[in-house]
Amino acid sequence: MSLQSIFAILSFTSILVLLTLGLGVIAGMMRIFNLAHGEFVLLGAATVYVASVAGAPVWVGILLAPVVLAVFGAIVERTIVARLYGRPLSAILATWALALIIRGVVLQLLGQTTRSVPYPIRGSVSVFGASIATWRLIIVMTTVVVAVLFLIALYHSSLGLKARAVLENAELATVSGLPIRRLYTGVFALGSALAGLAGAMIVPLSSLYSELGVTYLVRSFLALMVGGIGTFEGAVAGAGIVGGMESASSFYIEPVASGILAFGVSVLIMRFRPQGIRGRTT
Amino acid sequence: MRLPAFVFLRSQPRRVRVVAITVLVAAAATVPSFASAPTLSFATIVLIYVGLAVSLDLVWGYTGILSLGHAAFFGLGAYTVGLAARGGAPPQLAVLAPLAFFGGIVAGIVIGTFLFAGRRVMTIIYVAIATLALSFIAERSLAVWHYVGASTGISGLPLPRLLGWRIVTPNDFYLLALGFAVLSYAVCRAVVSSPLRMVLTGIRVNEQRLQFLGYRTARFKVTVFAVSGGIAAVSGAIYAAVLGFASPTFFGIALSTLAMIWVLVGGPGTLLGPALGVVLVQYGSRVLSDRLLGWWQVALGVLLLLVVLFFRHGLAGLLRREAVLELPGEGRAR
Numbered sequence: 001m002s003l004q005s006i007f008a009i010l011s012f013t014s015i016l017v018l019l020t021l022g023l024g025v026i027a028g029m030m031r032i033f034n035l036a037h038g039e040f041v042l043l044g045a046a047t048v049y050v051a052s053v054a055g056a057p058v059w060v061g062i063l064l065a066p067v068v069l070a071v072f073g074a075i076v077e078r079t080i081v082a083r084l085y086g087r088p089l090s091a092i093l094a095t096w097a098l099a100l101i102i103r104g105v106v107l108q109l110l111g112q113t114t115r116s117v118p119y120p121i122r123g124s125v126s127v128f129g130a131s132i133a134t135w136r137l138i139i140v141m142t143t144v145v146v147a148v149l150f151l152i153a154l155y156h157s158s159l160g161l162k163a164r165a166v167l168e169n170a171e172l173a174t175v176s177g178l179p180i181r182r183l184y185t186g187v188f189a190l191g192s193a194l195a196g197l198a199g200a201m202i203v204p205l206s207s208l209y210s211e212l213g214v215t216y217l218v219r220s221f222l223a224l225m226v227g228g229i230g231t232f233e234g235a236v237a238g239a240g241i242v243g244g245m246e247s248a249s250s251f252y253i254e255p256v257a258s259g260i261l262a263f264g265v266s267v268l269i270m271r272f273r274p275q276g277i278r279g280r281t282t
Numbered sequence: 283m284r285l286p287a288f289v290f291l292r293s294q295p296r297r298v299r300v301v302a303i304t305v306l307v308a309a310a311a312t313v314p315s316f317a318s319a320p321t322l323s324f325a326t327i328v329l330i331y332v333g334l335a336v337s338l339d340l341v342w343g344y345t346g347i348l349s350l351g352h353a354a355f356f357g358l359g360a361y362t363v364g365l366a367a368r369g370g371a372p373p374q375l376a377v378l379a380p381l382a383f384f385g386g387i388v389a390g391i392v393i394g395t396f397l398f399a400g401r402r403v404m405t406i407i408y409v410a411i412a413t414l415a416l417s418f419i420a421e422r423s424l425a426v427w428h429y430v431g432a433s434t435g436i437s438g439l440p441l442p443r444l445l446g447w448r449i450v451t452p453n454d455f456y457l458l459a460l461g462f463a464v465l466s467y468a469v470c471r472a473v474v475s476s477p478l479r480m481v482l483t484g485i486r487v488n489e490q491r492l493q494f495l496g497y498r499t500a501r502f503k504v505t506v507f508a509v510s511g512g513i514a515a516v517s518g519a520i521y522a523a524v525l526g527f528a529s530p531t532f533f534g535i536a537l538s539t540l541a542m543i544w545v546l547v548g549g550p551g552t553l554l555g556p557a558l559g560v561v562l563v564q565y566g567s568r569v570l571s572d573r574l575l576g577w578w579q580v581a582l583g584v585l586l587l588l589v590v591l592f593f594r595h596g597l598a599g600l601l602r603r604e605a606v607l608e609l610p611g612e613g614r615a616r
Contacts, residue, residue: 090591092410097584100579101584104582218414
């Protein structure tokens with residue numbers, strides 16, 4: 001396999017890592033499965049598009065997307081999700097309704113067409129003699145940086161300590177005086193920002209259309225369930241397996257078949273290892 | 283809401299229900315005599331959807347298993363009819379409908395066994411995501427299968443027959459749909475009027491306790507999933523026969539979502555509620571989609587959000603004596 005294809009696999013997997021981390025931190029801490037996560041990706045992509053139409057350089061849009069989505073996520077948490085803690089099924093349906101709304105609005109504003117956004121950085125760089133599209137390299141590096149920052153924040157900051165305390169035992173954390181509501185809002189905003197960043201980074205590669213989010217939603221959910229909820233390694237491993245399987249097999253079989261393969265195998269893994277590869281047993 | 287009329291109605295639930303259904307069916311039977319052609323074809327579709335709605339209510343409303351991909355069974359039934367036509371078989375519904383039912387049952391047993399068998403009880407979240415993924419797989423596979431027209435699907439299916447009855451006019455189609463709706467309601471009602479209902483309710487409320495009592499809950503879940511899948515498949519078969527086409531979108535998440543909205547709007551766990559939910563939502567869709575155009579999709583999302591946040595028991599919630607505080611299956615999700 002050439003180095004180019006390896007980078008294609010890596011960049012696809014990187015996007016999935018960002019999504020799964022966001023989905024996983026929300027699911028792990030608040031037991032909320034955010035079915036609108038895919039539509040947050042779509043909104044991140046839309047932010048870049050809107051910014052570029054408004055005349056701003058693409059990279060400004062890409063920096064802006066996580067910020068916009070963090071604010072949006074905080075609003076969603078306060079208005080909708082906060083009413084649904086302890087009611088996971090209602091939360092699934094409510095976030096799915098939100099997904100329908102966002103997708104519908106984007107479809108109405110965009111129409112059925114796909115819009116493309118130019119690459120913020122063109123050209124390619126040479127890595128071990130193979131030329132790699134610079135943007136793919138940046139996607140992979142950004143993901144690594146974000147993941148490392150995420151780990152550092154989780155294990156070496158007071159905020160991370162509080163987050164882990166809530167993850168471990170929400171009741172105990174509450175009676176110990178942690179501002180659990182604000183932590184929840186913050187974590188939801190963080191997860192949304194990661195989805196927004198992922199959406200912003202894929203839009204130059206795959207262009208903008210209203211169904212963009214749905215495909216990523218199913219993939220990242222499978223990745224989360226395969227890897228296991230509530231751990232960092234689980235989210236990364238799950239994204240690696242699902243994303244790697246789909247993008248690597250697409251070099252050998254038809255893209256549709258590789259999607260089916262990845263989904264099918266993930267459902268099997270989930271069935272026989274419900275806690276995931278590195279999940280917490282709850 | 284405590285209106286006096288509701289208090290009276292609540293005191294005689296079974297008798298009220300029988301009277302209500304008789305009146306509804308009698309009223310529905312008179313529709314062809316006054317309805318315009320578009321209204322009649324709209325009513326036909328609504329009645330076919332009733333089968334899908336009550337089948338979802340059986341697994342979700344009564345048993346607490348949320349299937350996010352229930353339309354896959356509907357699509358399976360539709361493609362049974364489509365494949366039969368593609369293979370040159372006569373469009374005999376007396377054969378095709380039982381075949382679709384059987385296909386739905388088999389698919390339900392296979393998927394149900396996969397999801398529910400074994401010592402580990404899968405969480406409702408797992409079942410929801412797995413059914414979603416499976417319906418995605420089904421939709422995508424059909425969208426690339428050229429024998430059945432890939433993503434455009436199969437169209438121009440021949441006019442169906444039921445034994446010697448040639449189903450040709452819109453009137454015939456309507457009567458076929460009405461007959462199917464009544465039959466599917468009756469099957470679901472028979473299931474929930476039997477002692478089986480207690481087991482299903484037990485699974486919904488506290489599955490583990492039922493297991494401690496010695497019930498093999500997995501078998502009951504597989505059974506109800508299979509019966510529901512069979513009914514949904516027949517619904518799809520009749521839909522394809524009436525509309526004359528089948529497409530991969532029949533498997534899709536959009537239809538599954540719509541089915542959940544019908545059940546929620548009508549009130550889960552009541553059968554009659556979801557059946558009326560179809561009428562109400564589809565009527566609203568018909569009236570409003572002309573004015574709102576594509577914004578109707580957004581309005582549907584807003585409706586779902588509002589129902590989940592504020593009216594979790596739908597229309598039927600207005601008739602309930604005791605307040606049921608949770609969506610079906612919510613307890614098991616935790």
